[in-house]
Amino acid sequence: MGRTEILIGGVGGQGVVLSGILLGTAASLYDGKQAVQTQSYSSELRGGSARAEVIISEDRITDPEVRRADILILMAEDAVGRYLNKIKPKGLLVIDADLVKGVTSGDYDILAIPATSIADKEMNNIIVANLIILGALIKKTKLLSVESMEKAIEASVPKKAKDLNLKAFRRGLELS
Amino acid sequence: MGRTEILIGGVGGQGVVLSGILLGTAASLYDGKQAVQTQSYSSELRGGSARAEVIISEDRITDPEVRRADILILMAEDAVGRYLNKIKPKGLLVIDADLVKGVTSGDYDILAIPATSIADKEMNNIIVANLIILGALIKKTKLLSVESMEKAIEASVPKKAKDLNLKAFRRGLELS
Amino acid sequence: MNELVHPYHCFIRPTVTHTTFCPGCGDGTVAQSILRAIDGLGMDMDDFVFVSGIGCAAWIPSPFFNADVLHTTHGRPIAFAFGIKMGLPDKKVMVVSGDGDLVAIGGNHLIQNARRNIEMTVICVNNGIYGMTGGQAAPTTPMGVKTTTTPYGTFENFFEDISGLVIAAGASFVARWTTAHPRQLTNSIKKAIQKKGFAFIEVLSQCPVQFGRKMGTGNAVQMLEDYKKRSISIKEAKKLSPEELRDRIVVGEFVDLDKPEMVEEVTRMIRRASGEVQEVVDAGRG
Amino acid sequence: MNELVHPYHCFIRPTVTHTTFCPGCGDGTVAQSILRAIDGLGMDMDDFVFVSGIGCAAWIPSPFFNADVLHTTHGRPIAFAFGIKMGLPDKKVMVVSGDGDLVAIGGNHLIQNARRNIEMTVICVNNGIYGMTGGQAAPTTPMGVKTTTTPYGTFENFFEDISGLVIAAGASFVARWTTAHPRQLTNSIKKAIQKKGFAFIEVLSQCPVQFGRKMGTGNAVQMLEDYKKRSISIKEAKKLSPEELRDRIVVGEFVDLDKPEMVEEVTRMIRRASGEVQEVVDAGRG
Amino acid sequence: MDTLRIYDELCKGVEECGICIYVCKEEVFRPSETLNQKGYRPPVIVNEDLCTQCENCMIFCPDLAVVVSEKKRKKGSK
Amino acid sequence: MDTLRIYDELCKGVEECGICIYVCKEEVFRPSETLNQKGYRPPVIVNEDLCTQCENCMIFCPDLAVVVSEKKRKKGSK
Amino acid sequence: MDEKRVHTGRYFMMGNVACAEGALAAGCEFAAGYPITPATEIANHLAEKLPRVGGAFFQMEDEISSIAAVIGASWAGKKAMTVTSGPGISLMLENIGFAIGVETPCVIVNVQRGAPTTGMPTIGIQGDMVQAKHGSHGDYEIIALCPSSPQEMFDHTVIAFNYAERYRTPVFLLSDAFVGHMREEVVIPEAEKIETVYRNIPEPGTDPLKVKGFLDEDVAPMPIFGKGFKAHVTSSCHDEYGKRNLIDISALDKFVRRLSNKILKHKEEITLVERDYEDAEIVLVSYGGVSRAAAAAASQARKRGIPVGTLRLITVWPFPGEEIEKMARKTKQVIVLENNLGQVYPYIKAEAAHFAEVSFLPPKLVGEIQDPEDILKKIEEVSK
Amino acid sequence: MDEKRVHTGRYFMMGNVACAEGALAAGCEFAAGYPITPATEIANHLAEKLPRVGGAFFQMEDEISSIAAVIGASWAGKKAMTVTSGPGISLMLENIGFAIGVETPCVIVNVQRGAPTTGMPTIGIQGDMVQAKHGSHGDYEIIALCPSSPQEMFDHTVIAFNYAERYRTPVFLLSDAFVGHMREEVVIPEAEKIETVYRNIPEPGTDPLKVKGFLDEDVAPMPIFGKGFKAHVTSSCHDEYGKRNLIDISALDKFVRRLSNKILKHKEEITLVERDYEDAEIVLVSYGGVSRAAAAAASQARKRGIPVGTLRLITVWPFPGEEIEKMARKTKQVIVLENNLGQVYPYIKAEAAHFAEVSFLPPKLVGEIQDPEDILKKIEEVSK
Numbered sequence A, B: 001m002g003r004t005e006i007l008i009g010g011v012g013g014q015g016v017v018l019s020g021i022l023l024g025t026a027a028s029l030y031d032g033k034q035a036v037q038t039q040s041y042s043s044e045l046r047g048g049s050a051r052a053e054v055i056i057s058e059d060r061i062t063d064p065e066v067r068r069a070d071i072l073i074l075m076a077e078d079a080v081g082r083y084l085n086k087i088k089p090k091g092l093l094v095i096d097a098d099l100v101k102g103v104t105s106g107d108y109d110i111l112a113i114p115a116t117s118i119a120d121k122e123m124n125n126i127i128v129a130n131l132i133i134l135g136a137l138i139k140k141t142k143l144l145s146v147e148s149m150e151k152a153i154e155a156s157v158p159k160k161a162k163d164l165n166l167k168a169f170r171r172g173l174e175l176s
Numbered sequence C, D: 001m002n003e004l005v006h007p008y009h010c011f012i013r014p015t016v017t018h019t020t021f022c023p024g025c026g027d028g029t030v031a032q033s034i035l036r037a038i039d040g041l042g043m044d045m046d047d048f049v050f051v052s053g054i055g056c057a058a059w060i061p062s063p064f065f066n067a068d069v070l071h072t073t074h075g076r077p078i079a080f081a082f083g084i085k086m087g088l089p090d091k092k093v094m095v096v097s098g099d100g101d102l103v104a105i106g107g108n109h110l111i112q113n114a115r116r117n118i119e120m121t122v123i124c125v126n127n128g129i130y131g132m133t134g135g136q137a138a139p140t141t142p143m144g145v146k147t148t149t150t151p152y153g154t155f156e157n158f159f160e161d162i163s164g165l166v167i168a169a170g171a172s173f174v175a176r177w178t179t180a181h182p183r184q185l186t187n188s189i190k191k192a193i194q195k196k197g198f199a200f201i202e203v204l205s206q207c208p209v210q211f212g213r214k215m216g217t218g219n220a221v222q223m224l225e226d227y228k229k230r231s232i233s234i235k236e237a238k239k240l241s242p243e244e245l246r247d248r249i250v251v252g253e254f255v256d257l258d259k260p261e262m263v264e265e266v267t268r269m270i271r272r273a274s275g276e277v278q279e280v281v282d283a284g285r286g
Numbered sequence E, F: 001m002d003t004l005r006i007y008d009e010l011c012k013g014v015e016e017c018g019i020c021i022y023v024c025k026e027e028v029f030r031p032s033e034t035l036n037q038k039g040y041r042p043p044v045i046v047n048e049d050l051c052t053q054c055e056n057c058m059i060f061c062p063d064l065a066v067v068v069s070e071k072k073r074k075k076g077s078k
Numbered sequence G, H: 001m002d003e004k005r006v007h008t009g010r011y012f013m014m015g016n017v018a019c020a021e022g023a024l025a026a027g028c029e030f031a032a033g034y035p036i037t038p039a040t041e042i043a044n045h046l047a048e049k050l051p052r053v054g055g056a057f058f059q060m061e062d063e064i065s066s067i068a069a070v071i072g073a074s075w076a077g078k079k080a081m082t083v084t085s086g087p088g089i090s091l092m093l094e095n096i097g098f099a100i101g102v103e104t105p106c107v108i109v110n111v112q113r114g115a116p117t118t119g120m121p122t123i124g125i126q127g128d129m130v131q132a133k134h135g136s137h138g139d140y141e142i143i144a145l146c147p148s149s150p151q152e153m154f155d156h157t158v159i160a161f162n163y164a165e166r167y168r169t170p171v172f173l174l175s176d177a178f179v180g181h182m183r184e185e186v187v188i189p190e191a192e193k194i195e196t197v198y199r200n201i202p203e204p205g206t207d208p209l210k211v212k213g214f215l216d217e218d219v220a221p222m223p224i225f226g227k228g229f230k231a232h233v234t235s236s237c238h239d240e241y242g243k244r245n246l247i248d249i250s251a252l253d254k255f256v257r258r259l260s261n262k263i264l265k266h267k268e269e270i271t272l273v274e275r276d277y278e279d280a281e282i283v284l285v286s287y288g289g290v291s292r293a294a295a296a297a298a299s300q301a302r303k304r305g306i307p308v309g310t311l312r313l314i315t316v317w318p319f320p321g322e323e324i325e326k327m328a329r330k331t332k333q334v335i336v337l338e339n340n341l342g343q344v345y346p347y348i349k350a351e352a353a354h355f356a357e358v359s360f361l362p363p364k365l366v367g368e369i370q371d372p373e374d375i376l377k378k379i380e381e382v383s384k
């Protein structure tokens, strides 16, 4: 595997950036790879747009921008118009099926996960929908090892939220 | 007469700039000549350094700076060290003899006027020492007509000070 | 289907679909209170120019209100408003901004224009925090509170009474309410709009996300509850000792006085100078 | 020949030959009052760092005083002083500047640091005018006065009581005197220097050249006379009605209270954070 | 009935906001079972007949998501 | 006599300043006949024996041009 | 233009006063500022004269509020200006960027003084030239004019207002203490001879939702306040309608480029230069007061038979690179003269270096414009 | 350096956090600032970590007071810094000029964001490049470094402190939202491997009248407060002893030139560049995050057989003109890449245009660094 470009789009409060950090941390610190993670978000703290980019590579990463996403994760309807054109032909599109409805099929695979409703019903907290998606993504792509991801989760989320996040991630692993 | 460069150095409160304005106004508005007047002074309102430059010419004045003064007027001791080197060979040096003591003779004419003491004793107001000096200068050099100078004085000084200023100027005319 | 439309819908910019605030944020309640005051006075949005700085509260009029709105740099709305008022003396100029904007970086413009007593309404939404930038301490954050820039607790004395400061600076109308008092707030805003002079209203407003959640004072409802509990009217407050008033929020209208107003003074000066009766600064074209 | 030397000669920078002030300017009297207070406390110039802004009054310490002096940008001396005090908590930091510097452009730093109650002494020389730039109106210039920027008379309400404003902002020591009260002034400066907290002294000072001469209130002596006539102590003032107090200058010490001081609070915070007893911000080298 | 309306899509959710429920003294609302398009859970009206038209819910709602009928509301009356 | 001294060259002149003369209750000074090097007219001491060493002249002089002897002055006493 | 605004006549006038007279003649209705040497005379004169025509000068609490008030007044429909010097500009820069971002016509007079920092307030230098272009954060274009005499202080102030109104943008008048405090003959023409421009505003009654009030490279009509346009004016990235967008890079790109292009597209009309370099092998490039010394030196050089020409930039920003290139293609040697350490020099050199040798002659003493004698020496040096 | 300051280890760290860690490692003792996106993480991290080593972060009332407090603390003998973004820099400029004028070591971090004006706070652009050099009024030289990765946010912050202390001057770290918010591997070395520099101060006990504390082109020892030097520190024009002079142009000249020369004289030591253009016929010149895209493009081009090299400016100010010239002399085509509309481009072109063809490739969208594909297209275009 050479260079994998991942773009995650959603709204503030969904943990978009955290998802990026978890992938990058897992790759860089625990999976022996190189990783760059960048982000941008609008000024609204909740509900505004949020975007995270992650590049994972075996080799040194020079260009740090995601140009064409190998993997595009969309967690809100708004994000579709904004980022769908960024996906690479034959790329993988991951969506939260509860919130993203307006995706038509195209030259990409779709992995649709009802992450928010699972999070709401099973975890009683929609905030961990992102972890469910990550679980499903890892399961499907084997981009990173499950152990690295779990280490990254343990290292990155506040202690009291750790169990819930791990649980959601593991639930995601069952999904694809 | 081509271009005459005049430099006036003194301290704030002595009317150094007013002297420059009077010469410039007389030349430009009443004597059919071209004139440029510039100035600089330090931030102290009273007692700081003050300098005025006037260039009077028959023709259009391009370069507006006094490079070598044809006429150098020094109204304070401090000004000597600052400006004496600016006088042109064979130029005219005019000093207030009451306040400027440290002038040695050189390649220039000296016109020494005890302007401050005359102003103090005869006009009861040392503030018009500058007008006395202007009078003496005009008398000696015929640089500008007396009428133009008097018109300039009338046009430039506050009404209530007009008579005193004219009186001082005319007193100066008697001095050289 | 129910055809009920919100009464202030018509005051909202048609292109705006949602408020920009977090769930439960008091800013929306303040926004509605302003609109209710305007409606209550029978005025039109075109009678106003709104000016705001930068911050969550500054987004109350921008772009939410369907009116002329100037969304300015951080801390400077009152200074911009000064020029607008001088240029359009017949319009009502209203500044809506946050405590950081008006009382931290913008503190000088606040006191100077209170001094000038120029006619304008300033609504200061005091949430005790910098909301928009992510929960840093404001000059209104109580001592000891842990914020993102004061992880060991704030170590500065804070402005416990910005209304008092504005009074000392010379404002002619000053009131304080909380988002638990939207009706009283609306009433004071009405008076402020009608005031010939500098009118300042401080509204304590819950920021559940940056203040409540991070500092552990709870969610929106808990914060409103807290406002209710702590509030005390000026009249009642006068009966209590300083110790008893500790942690209480004194609410009400503190000052409502008549003194020379700046636009009128300028008009008078111009009349004097021009030696004739002539339209103020509004003389030129436009 | 008489060998009398001025007692404060030793406090003056050896390279300075004259004050930079106009004849009869009150700034020199203020300068001497400060030096007398330092002498009176038996302190040394090396115990101090002086900070000033831009303006005639700002030249009181710069370069006049033979000490560490930071002559800063216009309006900002208190903000610079903040950093100095945090870096050198054991030194006395004194700010000396004009009303325009501290209360116009610098108004925000004044109220914010009064709020913080950081230990420093601020001497505000209030001559009611911008002296250095040639006699423009200041926020302290009484209404109706003709200045170079207000040839038809000022048309703004003015700060009649900047001491009151600083009190409202939270200072722990506040006094007002005039240059007709150099002894009382010196006494208050002594107290201010010793105060653990933000100490503010307003000195009304004659500017005979830009204020007196231009506005027709006379020369230095007439202005001093006027100060004497109009001054009234706080105690006496309390007996008078607001109308009777019109045009009077209330002098005295208005506030002297104890409240948390910022350097101490920071020290405590750092102790908490570092989990050990350690020298404050003064930890590093230098 | 023209008394009360909730604009579901404007609501930011009773979990984080819930002000309407808090300020209604008559228990007219309860949380909805479903989320709106933004993932928030709006209130639903369950006891409309208990409503006194006190307008608290409307006046307090930060997102202008609740409307109470005009019966008691008149221009200039608040 | 070591009671009073005026540093002529520091003085900015009794016409525009003159504070020393104003604050001295004993008429110790009068304006000098001559100007100093800067063109200012300092005061001269004419009635030194009337001086009560009240120090007004020294304390008020904005140019630190007047000194009164130390007899009554002591470090820390003012 | 109102007769009372134009004081037709011949004067021996200070540059700063001429600037104030120019503002009056151009229709200035609102001025706000904070006193600072060496710009105070402009404020003083405006304070006296504006009220006589129904306007006023306001002394604000600082320079930040001065430019803010000017921008506010401009949005209220007034022709507005501020006057200051370098330290004041340094404080205004955030709000100058704001004025650019929301396309606000206004005139900013900088009477440059001895710098950096507090420096020497009464000495004129050309120290703030690039500050005018790049002082505020971000990319933008600005218009800046450089007068060299009291007469031009009058003339250029009128032009500055006209440019501000026409292109809906802040315009700098970059004077300095030397020119500002210079007195020389100033002729104020009759009122009808003075061209004045007023901003375009949308058709009254236009549906607010249809008002495209921003980001038009051909200058959008300004939806000034108080006319029912319900203008949303924000310096946050926005679209043609003023609608804020804080996330799409393409919106940012449009915002940045259109603001710049609005000026660049009209560069030719905006550019004012004085060319006098026909057949010259050496061209002296300068601006402001220095150009007078350059002219003196060139004429002396020609008297001595050296083919020296001059190119004087009146418009310094937007940078007239095309004028520089045109000149450089025709000559061999370019000597740049500025009363600073070479601020505009790299911009000139970038356009000229491909075609001619380019060198810089700094003033012998910063703060004193080059002595024609010294310029001659330099000319002789490069002509060898 | 104190062990507690250096958190040796390998991290997946945000650039802004790395910057704060660099400041700690460099010995920063005092930080003051005002919150602003996208720089807040630096402040937050300093606020947490500085007190643990006896320092503190102070949140001031605005950016003006932030830099003022930093300068005050520096004169009190502390290593001091502030962090902000464009709008904050625009407000600090008057006092940044002050810091230069009185030669105050301090570090100013600008995490650049979408601009002009309020713009788009979370998007990184390189919009404040020339502002760093010319934003404050008057002529002066400044030092500015441009990191391109979190690792460099750490490394360059240490260098910035060292330069500030060595040359007694403010030093800019010109990062941007893209690099500041970027996370990547960061290795913090052991404490003893980190070089830290401290300012020179006069010999304790020196007669205050003999302390020449200013205007030495070889960097005067700093008469910091509290040591009995009785320093007179004024940003008004002054001499070596700090004595104010507000009238003599020759004093102004000395003041201006010595301040500039102090930096220019040491330009070679200060200049950091990455050269990779041996035998290249086309050289891509860039800095900051863009240089990573340039490197990617150059390596692809070389793979395709086009001899493309790169020159990356780490030190952008003082402008490394000599490096540019050296490069231009060896190549045919120079392509300048910046994430803006071409701010440093004229400076590069001025030095290179005599020797090579120089062109600018703007980002396709301002705010998004050039796509290596687009760079390749441009390369192919010029190589035809």
Ligand SMILES: Cc1ncc(C[n+]2csc(CCOP(=O)(O)OP(=O)(O)O)c2C)c(N)n1
Pocket: C054, C055, C056, C057, C058, C073, C074, C097, C098, C099, C100, C101, C102, C125, C127, C129, C130, C131, C132, C133, C138, H034, H035, H036, H037, H063, H087, H088, H091
């Ligand atoms: C000059 C400048 N400095 C800092 C900022 C960053 N900033 C944006 S909003 C804000 C604070 C807002 O706090 P407040 O005014 O209390 O509004 P709130 O978000 O709490 O409603 C800050 C510091 C800025 N935009 N401009």
Ligand SMILES: Cc1ncc(C[n+]2csc(CCOP(=O)(O)OP(=O)(O)O)c2C)c(N)n1
Pocket: D054, D055, D056, D057, D058, D073, D074, D097, D098, D099, D100, D101, D102, D125, D127, D129, D130, D131, D132, D133, D138, G034, G035, G036, G037, G063, G087, G088, G091
């Ligand atoms: C940023 C800035 N604006 C303006 C000035 C010009 N300026 C110098 S002193 C001064 C006013 C001084 O007034 P005040 O502080 O009252 O001092 P005074 O001279 O009356 O003692 C001004 C406006 C400046 N130096 N810097």
Ligand code: SF4
Pocket: A045, A046, C020, C021, C022, C023, C024, C025, C026, C027, C056, C057, C127, C131, C132, C206, C207, C208, C209, C210, C211
């Ligand atoms: S951050 Fe706080 S103040 Fe800002 S919108 Fe959210 S809740 Fe409201």
Ligand code: SF4
Pocket: B045, B046, D020, D021, D022, D023, D024, D025, D026, D027, D056, D057, D127, D131, D132, D206, D207, D208, D209, D210, D211
């Ligand atoms: S202008 Fe006024 S305040 Fe300044 S020195 Fe002169 S008298 Fe004093």
Ligand code: SF4
Pocket: C024, E006, E010, E011, E012, E013, E014, E017, E018, E019, E020, E021, E042, E043, E060, E061, E062, E063, E064, E065, E066
């Ligand atoms: S108050 Fe409004 S936004 Fe809040 S939960 Fe109720 S309906 Fe929703």
Ligand code: SF4
Pocket: E004, E023, E024, E025, E026, E027, E028, E050, E051, E052, E053, E054, E055, E056, E057, E058, E068
């Ligand atoms: S109007 Fe009053 S009673 Fe009716 S639902 Fe709203 S809050 Fe409850």
Ligand code: SF4
Pocket: D024, F006, F010, F011, F012, F013, F014, F017, F018, F019, F020, F021, F042, F043, F060, F061, F062, F063, F064, F065, F066
């Ligand atoms: S008080 Fe001092 S300066 Fe004034 S006249 Fe007397 S001696 Fe001279």
Ligand code: SF4
Pocket: F004, F023, F024, F025, F026, F027, F028, F050, F051, F052, F053, F054, F055, F056, F057, F058, F068
């Ligand atoms: S000490 Fe007192 S009595 Fe003696 S001269 Fe001075 S003022 Fe007069």
Ligand SMILES: [Mg+2]
Pocket: C055, C098, C099, C100, C125, C126, C127, C128, C129, C130, C131, C138
């Ligand atoms: Mg707030």
Ligand SMILES: [Mg+2]
Pocket: D055, D098, D099, D100, D125, D126, D127, D128, D129, D130, D131, D138
């Ligand atoms: Mg003053």
